[in-house]
Amino acid sequence: MSDVEIDKIDRKIINLLQQNSQITNLELADAVAVSPPTCLRRVRRLREAGIIVKDVSIVDPGKLGTHIELIVSVELKGDDRVLMDAFEKTMHAHDCVMQCYLVTGITDYVLVVCVKNMAEFERFSRATLYASPLVKRFITLTVINRVKYQTRVPIEI
Amino acid sequence: MSDVEIDKIDRKIINLLQQNSQITNLELADAVAVSPPTCLRRVRRLREAGIIVKDVSIVDPGKLGTHIELIVSVELKGDDRVLMDAFEKTMHAHDCVMQCYLVTGITDYVLVVCVKNMAEFERFSRATLYASPLVKRFITLTVINRVKYQTRVPIEI
DNA sequence: GCTGAAAAGTAAGGCCC
């Protein structure tokens, strides 16, 4: 949790691991010009500091049968933090909610939802959005095409 | 590219790798109850088929100094596919665009943008949104809190 | 033909400098 010093080499390591976490420690060490043990120590430090959260495989949902992506804009009735916590907990509980953002502007929450079919979305919206005393209304946008999807956070060297 | 048969074991493998791609082949093989070589062959097949696209480290942007996330809703003037292709190319070219979705509904594109500060967003919007002959108007929502961020696509076993 | 078993190659991770 405590702030950790991040130097140029660390940033290079983060950038490379964000693009390919399968890279071997030897290749990584070579790319950032330090010895393998040093590189390993740095990577471990970044993990322990919670800067590198986890390593995951990215899957192409289009190759896995039918799936629909939706973007839902949720407008709230009020700003009761207790109700909002409950709402956020519900979002965490539902696997189909890929992303959930609390925002300022013309709406309050923006969700990215991934479902197998509209029946599943119907069930989800009934269970969470219609059911919530906090939700005033919501607007659903259907994703035609996921033009860009990048997990990499831009980091300046 | 060609469609590949995906059975229950493959789906289990995908689910596990989506949660942790650092798992060893031995652990993975054990978890899905096949031998390590068989497991390795299956993982390789999933990669070659483009189902597993890549492996990445997930970083906590909050731990890397200042950063602002924005959600931009872009409304177009028309639906000229040539201009849209140009717009999408621009989105790919800009590192700060984390996600870009083409959608149906009250808007046309939804972007998730990550910048260091508002000056950077200003530059980005001038270079891409204001500059585009295709963009009618856009609405910017500032992310207060990234409530949920999941890369895992839900897969039924 | 696909799966599991054993062996060889290779990288990770600890220890000392």
Added chain:
DNA sequence: GGGCCTTACTTTTCAGC
């Protein structure tokens, strides 16, 4: 922070079902 060595995982080859 870098070099060496042990350990363990990956990965190929081969035999069996």
